[in-house]
Structures are given as C-alpha cells and as structure tokens.
Amino acid sequence: MNLRPYVYATGFVLGLAAVLLALSPRSAGQVKLAAGSFFVPLYSAEAGLQRVRNYAANKTASRDELLDQNQRLALTNEVLRIQIQQLRATAEENKTLRIQVAFAATNQWKLRLGQVTGRDPANWWRTLQINLGSRHGVREGLPVLTPDGLVGRVHEVHPNRSRVALIGDPACRLSINVQPSRENGILTADGATVFDHTIVNLKFLPAHTEARGGDPVVTSGLGRLFPRGIPVGKLLSVEPAPGALNSRARVKLAVDSSRLNEVWVILP
Amino acid sequence: MKTFYALGLLVIALLTLYLTNTLEWPQRITGTRIDPLPALIVCAAMRAPVLALTLLAVLGSLWQTSLSADPPGISMIPLFAVGVAVSLNRRAIHTRLWGARFAVAAAAGALVPLATVGFLMLLGRQPLLGWFSFWQLAVMSLASGLLTLIFFPLLEWLDQAVEDQPFAAPYDTTTRINRKPY
Numbered sequence: 001m002n003l004r005p006y007v008y009a010t011g012f013v014l015g016l017a018a019v020l021l022a023l024s025p026r027s028a029g030q031v032k033l034a035a036g037s038f039f040v041p042l043y044s045a046e047a048g049l050q051r052v053r054n055y056a057a058n059k060t061a062s063r064d065e066l067l068d069q070n071q072r073l074a075l076t077n078e079v080l081r082i083q084i085q086q087l088r089a090t091a092e093e094n095k096t097l098r099i100q101v102a103f104a105a106t107n108q109w110k111l112r113l114g115q116v117t118g119r120d121p122a123n124w125w126r127t128l129q130i131n132l133g134s135r136h137g138v139r140e141g142l143p144v145l146t147p148d149g150l151v152g153r154v155h156e157v158h159p160n161r162s163r164v165a166l167i168g169d170p171a172c173r174l175s176i177n178v179q180p181s182r183e184n185g186i187l188t189a190d191g192a193t194v195f196d197h198t199i200v201n202l203k204f205l206p207a208h209t210e211a212r213g214g215d216p217v218v219t220s221g222l223g224r225l226f227p228r229g230i231p232v233g234k235l236l237s238v239e240p241a242p243g244a245l246n247s248r249a250r251v252k253l254a255v256d257s258s259r260l261n262e263v264w265v266i267l268p
Numbered sequence: 269m270k271t272f273y274a275l276g277l278l279v280i281a282l283l284t285l286y287l288t289n290t291l292e293w294p295q296r297i298t299g300t301r302i303d304p305l306p307a308l309i310v311c312a313a314m315r316a317p318v319l320a321l322t323l324l325a326v327l328g329s330l331w332q333t334s335l336s337a338d339p340p341g342i343s344m345i346p347l348f349a350v351g352v353a354v355s356l357n358r359r360a361i362h363t364r365l366w367g368a369r370f371a372v373a374a375a376a377g378a379l380v381p382l383a384t385v386g387f388l389m390l391l392g393r394q395p396l397l398g399w400f401s402f403w404q405l406a407v408m409s410l411a412s413g414l415l416t417l418i419f420f421p422l423l424e425w426l427d428q429a430v431e432d433q434p435f436a437a438p439y440d441t442t443t444r445i446n447r448k449p450y
Contacts, residue, residue, distance in 0.1 A: 005317075005318045005319070006318055006352055006355075006356070009318050009319070009322040009348075009352070010319070010348070010352065012322065013322060013325060013326065013344060013345065013348045014345065016326060016341070016344070017341055017344045020339070020340050020341035021339060021341070021391065023339075023340070023344070026421050028339055028340050031330070031340040031341075032333065032334040032340050033334070034368065035327075035330040035331055035333070035334035036331075036334035036335065038282060038283070038331060038334075039285075039286055039289075039331070039334070042282075042283075042286045046290070088305075092381060108276065115291075118289040118290050118335055119289060119290075119292065119295075119301075120301070120335070120336045120337055121285065121288045121289050121301050121303065121332055121335055121336050121414075122336045122337070122338055122384075122395075123300055123301050123381070123396075123400075123401070123404045123408070124302065124385060124388070124395030124396045124397060125334070125336060125337040125338070125396065126393065127337045129289075155337065156337070163337060165337070168396075169337075169396070170394045170395075170396065171310070171337070189394075189396055190396075190398060195299045235427070236277070254405065258292060258295065
C-alpha cells in the first residue's frame with residue numbers, strides 16, 4: 001500500500017488543526033462565521049418552508065375558529081391594558097420614591113424578539129443560536145429571556161446571528177436572590193441530569209439559610225450583567241450544611257430551553 | 269480522486285449536521301445529541317480515497333464547530349485519525365458484514381467525542397461533564413453504529429451512481445503477489 005498520501009494528509013491536518021486552535025477569539029469567530037455560511041441556504045430554505053406552511057395554515061383555518069381566537073385575544077388585551085395602567089401608576093410612585101431617597105433611576109428595557117434557529121450539536125455545551133446579530137444591535141453579554149423567565153446571555157455575536165449561553169452552561173453563571181429570605185447565591189453549571197436540563201445547582205447560600213423548597217429565585221442584579229428581579233426558577237431542595245461556610249440548593253429553572261422557539265433580547 | 273463521490277460525501281455531511289442542529293426530538297428521547305460524523309467517516313473510509321477523507325474531516329469538523337460553542341476544528345484530528353485507521357485496515361474489516369461495520373462505527377462514535385473533550389480540556393475549557401456523560405457516550409456510540417446501516421448503503425449507491433465503474437474487473441489489479449523461492 002502506498003502510504004505517501006496518508007503522510008501528506010496527516011501533516012496537512014495536524015498543521016491546520018494547530019493553526020486553528022492557536023487563533024485569537026476574534027479570528028476563531030471569523031473562521032466559524034465563514035464555515036457557518038455553508039448552512040445559510042439550508043436555513044433560508046427552512047424559513048421559506050415555514051412561510052409556505054403559515055400561508056397554508058392561514059388559508060385553511062376556519063372563520064369561526066379565527067373569530068373565537070380574536071375574541072379571546074381582545075379580552076386578554078383589555079385585561080393587560082388595565083394591568084399596565086395599574087403598573088404605570090406604581091412605576092410613577094416608584095420613580096418619585098427613588099428621587100426622594102436618591103436611588104438611581106431604572107431604565108425601561110428595550111426588547112427585541114429573536115427566533116431560535118438551532119441548538120448546540122455538542123453534548124458538553126448548553127447553547128442555542130438565534131437569528132439576531134450585531135446588525136440588530138445585539139452585543140456580547142446581553143440578557144436573553146422569555147415571559148416565563150431568564151434564558152441566558154448572549155455569548156458569541158455574528159452579524160446576523162448570535163449564540164446564547166443558557167443557564168447551566170459554564171459560560172453563564174449568575175448571581176441570584178432567593179425571594180422571601182433575600183439571600184444571594186451563585187447558579188453554577190453542574191446539577192443537570194440527562195433528561196432534565198432545567199435543574200441546576202445553587203451555591204454559596206449562607207450556612208444558616210432560611211431558604212426553603214418552593215421559594216422563587218430571581219436575578220440579584222449584582223455584577224450588572226443581568227437586571228435585577230428577572231424570574232429564574234424555584235428552589236427544589238436546600239441542603240443544610242452544619243459547620244460549613246455556606247450551603248447548597250437545587251433550582252428548577254422557569255424556562256425549559258429545549259422547547260424554546262422565540263426569545264427576547266434586552267438591548268442596551 | 270473520486271470528485272463527485274467526495275462532493276456527495278460533503279453534501280451528506282452538511283445535511284446531517286444541519287439536521288442534528290435543528291431537530292430537537294432525538295435529544296428529548298435520548299437526552300443526547302447524536303454526532304453523525306464518526307459514522308460517516310467510518311463508512312467513507314471503507315471506500316473513499318485519502319483526499320476525500322481529509323476533506324470530510326476538515327470541512328465536517330469546521331461545519332460542526334461553526335454551529336457549536338466549541339473552538340473551530342476541535343474534532344478535526346480525532347475524525348481524521350479514525351478515518352485513517354479504518355482506511356489503512358479496510359482489507360481487514362469485513363465491510364460486507366453489518367456487524368463488523370456496526371462495531372467499528374460504534375467504537376468511532378465513542379472515541380471521537382472522548383478525544384474531542386480531551387482536546388477541549390487541554391485547551392483549558394471546562395465542558396459540562398458528569399455521570400450523565402457516560403450515558404451520552406453510550407448513546408452516541410450506539411447511534412453511530414446504527415447510522416452506518418443508513419450511511420453505508422447510501423455511500424455505496426452514491427459511488428455506483430456518480431463514478432465510472434470498470435467494464436470488467438475479475439480480480440483486484442492493485443494486489444501484487446510476491447512469491448518467495450522455496
């Protein structure tokens with residue numbers, strides 16, 4: 001057997017791998033962008049198919065069904081408008097009180113809706129891809145959420161797409177606050193099981209914690225990466241640690257990332 | 269060089285990687301994302317020349333990592349190593365027996381992710397690993413073996429469909445018989 005082609009090919013692959021693995025994060029991002037451009041026709045075809053499916057669904061939906069849906073949406077809209085009025089009054093009150101006690105004013109979120117276009121093919125990361133990029137104002141580190149709660153943060157930005165590191169990924173550790181007891185802790189990457197990715201470990205709770213199973217968990221706002229008060233999940237169980245400096249707990253996340261189709265990015 | 273065969277191989281790689289990126293139900297059922305490249309490179313190594321294998325390892329790895337948080341080309345060396353190992357020993361593997369193909373691809377399906385995680389750790393990354401990783405490794409290995417049942421006939425058909433076949437090849441013309449003097 002002629003081994004010369006194998007020797008040349010091995011040399012080429014080893015050399016190329018060495019160059020690729022030594023690239024700076026920026027250059028690595030450009031290489032990934034170039035390689036990812038091969039999938040653009042497939043994503044476009046999928047978007048086209050989706051449009052055709054939506055068109056067909058719109059054409060075949062019955063008038064009674066649409067009227068019924070419209071009526072329900074109008075009712076929900078009215079309820080939400082009343083709630084907004086009530087919240088607006090509370091916000092005004094909050095603003096006045098903040099001025100009186102010289103607290104920094106809170107900004108209103110600028111939200112942008114993105115669609116989930118893919119999930120990480122590797123089993124050792126927990127990330128997903130959305131169809132918003134730097135051209136849409138997305139930057140690294142921005143929080144990503146749904147109406148149910150926090151999803152993660154933007155980890156990698158390309159012109160037309162971004163990668164979101166989900167809660168539970170090593171790139172998305174966050175400081176949280178357990179609601180009734182107001183104790184802070186850190187959500188870490190470990191704790192998930194094979195079939196349930198919505199369970200994560202909470203570390204660095206006070207040793208004599210008052211937190212109990214069922215307590216709501218929200219972002220603490222520490223570190224200024226995530227705004228304060230975004231729902232994260234609920235405590236499943238707390239492991240008391242007598243004699244230790246801090247105790248641990250398990251948290252059930254509010255958002256099941258495996259069923260996400262759309263997410264909101266909080267723009268700066 | 270089997271140009272059309274190599275191109276077909278790359279198209280199959282691109283499509284299967286796209287499907288693993290967009291389809292969610294395999295992970296819901298098994299708790300694991302299936303990697304199609306080890307099975308594909310094993311099947312390709314049984315028929316394709318080394319240049320096609322190199323292209324598949326390089327581009328397949330780059331495409332896969334472009335969809336992932338992995339550094340670009342992290343799985344290139346493991347994939348290529350598996351491909352070369354199978355290619356060099358293809359005469360020793362009973363490619364006609366599905367059991368042999370299954371066993372080789374299952375081994376590749378476990379070795380490639382293991383080596384990739386090893387490279388990641390050497391680079392100072394912290395991949396998510398735990399007891400669940402053993403289950404994921406077992407599923408990836410099994411899935412890789414099962415994928416050969418699809419990939420091997422597909423590549424065989426592709427080879428026959430796009431490449432010229434010799435009019436007559438009653439025996440292997442590349443084999444030399446060295447007769448030792450008695």
